[in-house]
Amino acid sequence: GLKAVDSSIKKESDLPAADPSTPIPLKYEERSQNGARDVEKEIALLLDRVGPCNKELKVPTRSGMLPGTWQHRMKLQLFLKASKAYYVLSDAATNLLKYGRALRYIKLALQCHDAYCSISGGLHPQVLLFHCQCLSLCGDVQLMLAQNASNRAAYLEEYNYQTKDDQEILHCLHRESSCQAFSMATDLASDPEYQLIVSSKCYEAAHDLLTSGVLKDLGQEQLGQVLKRLGNIRNEMGVFYMNQAAAMQAEKQGGEGFLGFYYRRWGGLSVCVAEQELWKKSFSCFEKGMQDFNAISDSVNTALLLCNIGRLMRICAQAHCVITSDHSRGEFSPEETLYYNK
Numbered sequence: 001g002l003k004a005v006d007s008s009i010k011k012e013s014d015l016p017a018a019d020p021s022t023p024i025p026l027k028y029e030e031r032s033q034n035g036a037r038d039v040e041k042e043i044a045l046l047l048d049r050v051g052p053c054n055k056e057l058k059v060p061t062r063s064g065m066l067p068g069t070w071q072h073r074m075k076l077q078l079f080l081k082a083s084k085a086y087y088v089l090s091d092a093a094t095n096l097l098k099y100g101r102a103l104r105y106i107k108l109a110l111q112c113h114d115a116y117c118s119i120s121g122g123l124h125p126q127v128l129l130f131h132c133q134c135l136s137l138c139g140d141v142q143l144m145l146a147q148n149a150s151n152r153a154a155y156l157e158e159y160n161y162q163t164k165d166d167q168e169i170l171h172c173l174h175r176e177s178s179c180q181a182f183s184m185a186t187d188l189a190s191d192p193e194y195q196l197i198v199s200s201k202c203y204e205a206a207h208d209l210l211t212s213g214v215l216k217d218l219g220q221e222q223l224g225q226v227l228k229r230l231g232n233i234r235n236e237m238g239v240f241y242m243n244q245a246a247a248m249q250a251e252k253q254g255g256e257g258f259l260g261f262y263y264r265r266w267g268g269l270s271v272c273v274a275e276q277e278l279w280k281k282s283f284s285c286f287e288k289g290m291q292d293f294n295a296i297s298d299s300v301n302t303a304l305l306l307c308n309i310g311r312l313m314r315i316c317a318q319a320h321c322v323i324t325s326d327h328s329r330g331e332f333s334p335e336e337t338l339y340y341n342k
Contacts (some may be wrong), residue, residue, distance in 0.1 A: 004051075009335065016271075024324055053129060061118070061119045061176055062118070062175060062176050062177065065119070065176075067119075067121070072119065075119060075176070076116060076120060077111075079112050079115050079116040079119075080113075080116055080127065080172070080306045082108075082112045082169060083109045083110075083112035083113045083116065083130070083134070083337040084109075084130065085130045085133055086105045086106070086108040086109035086112060087105075087106065087109045087130075087133065087137065088137075089105040090102045090103075090104075090105035090106040090109060090137055090141070091137060093105055094137070094141060094144065097144075098158060099141055099144045099145050099148065099155050099156030099158075099296050100145075100149075100154065100155030100156060100157065100159040100188065101158040101159070102137075102141045102144075102158045103138075103141045103142070103145065103155070103159055103188055104158065104160075104161070104162075106134060106137055106141055106186060107182070107186035108166060108169070108170075109134050110138065110181075110182040110185070110186060111135060111170070111173055111179040111182070112169075112173060113131055113175050114173075114179045114180075114181045114182060115173040115176045115177040115179055115211040117177075117181075118176050119175035119176050121178075123261070123312065124272060125214045125215060125218050128209060128213075128214070128215055129218065129219055129222060131209065132206040132209050132210055132215070132219065132222060132226070133206075133222070134202070134206050134265065135202045135209075136184075136202065136206050136222075136225070136229060137201065138185055138186060138199075138202045138224055139198075139199040139200070139201075139202030139203045139206070139229060139233065140199075140229070142185075142195045142198045142199035142202065143195070143196065143232075143233060143236065145188065145195050146192040146193075146195035146196050146199065146236075147192075147236075149192050151199070152188075152190065155188065156188055158189045170314065181300060184198065185198055185201065185202055185281065186287070193240065196233065196236060196237050196240060197237075199233050200233045200234065200237065202232070203226055203229045203230045203233055203329075206226045207223070207224075207226050207227065207230060210222060210223045210226060211223065224296050227292045227293075227296050228292070228293070228296060228298065228301075230289070230292040231289040231290075231292035231293040231296075231298065231301055231305075232289075232290075232301070233286070233289075234285045234288045234289035235286065235289045235304065235305055235308065236283035236285070237280045237281075237282075237285040238281075238283070238284075238286040238305075238308060238312070239282075239287065239308060240282075241279075241281040241282035241285065242278070242279075242282040242308070242311065242312050242315065245275055245277050245278035245279055245282065245315055246315050247313075248272075248274065248275050248278070249275065249318065249319055250316065270300075271319050275319065279312065279316055281316075282312050283309065286305050286309045286312065287307055287309075289301075289305050290302055290305045290306070
């Protein structure tokens with residue numbers, strides 16, 4: 001469909017010049033008034049633009065297509081349908097645990113949406129709601145990739161695979177847009193922390209869309225789902241940073257070299273700045289996650305986050321633990337007492 005539309009688009013320089021001395025023949029065809037209305041109604045249903053037209057959109061698009069033409073309206077529909085089709089494929093791949101394939105499909109879905117935006121003067125609320133679904137699914141896939149980093153080679157192979165149809169659709173998309181607006185969100189990175197951050201940003205973007213403008217009253221059901229995802233990803237990030245801090249602490253305490261001996265013999269090492277930064281990041285993530293779960297009255301997940309905060313406080317307290325020369329622990333230090341009370 002996109003190839004057919006593109007082949008029908010001609011730039012002004014390609015159009016033959018009219019001869020002013022040659023009359024233009026007109027053909028008149030009789031048809032019933034009802035039949036004309038029926039045809040117009042069917043065309044309107046087929047080509048109905050999904051967003052209000054922006055009056056400022058007067059210049060031709062990147063491919064030379066004029067706004068308001070049948071090609072323009074048809075391409076809007078095809079871009080949107082392609083985006084929805086790729087979304088369904090990505091969702092199915094996610095359910096099959098094919099996360100590399102899922103990321104490839106959601107990338108294509110967002111590229112179609114990007115091209116749609118580049119030729120659309122405005123976005124209908126339903127299109128914005130669908131865009132929020134795409135962002136949420138992208139966040140889901142990035143989270144799953146972060147949690148299954150050991151299979152990255154297989155996911156990378158799935159991600160880089162392209163069918164001929166995908167290539168042709170991309171070629172049509174690039175006639176209208178660079179399709180780079182969501183490139184960072186759909187990259188397959190090798191760093192789990194980066195993937196968690198990208199996942200969080202996808203959910204945050206969906207949340208911002210759902211709580212502003214026309215979607216404030218329309219997307220309440222979807223907003224609850226996004227808030228739950230936000231709470232979940234912030235818990236995951238909090239656990240990630242907490243585990244890093246715990247590993248750093250264990251390395252100091254159990255080291256075989258001078259640092260480990262110093263810790264065991266003279267009562268510990270001062271807490272390094274990097275360790276404190278990890279505590280702060282972890283606590284901040286847990287705190288934000290609790291706010292998200294509280295917003296939807298999710299007491300079960302709120303309790304989970306409270307447990308994780310308790311575990312984090314214990315790690316902070318243990319970092320300030322004083323060990324005497326005979327390998328027994330001394331009295332609680334003020335810092336240790338503070339963290340245990342928290």
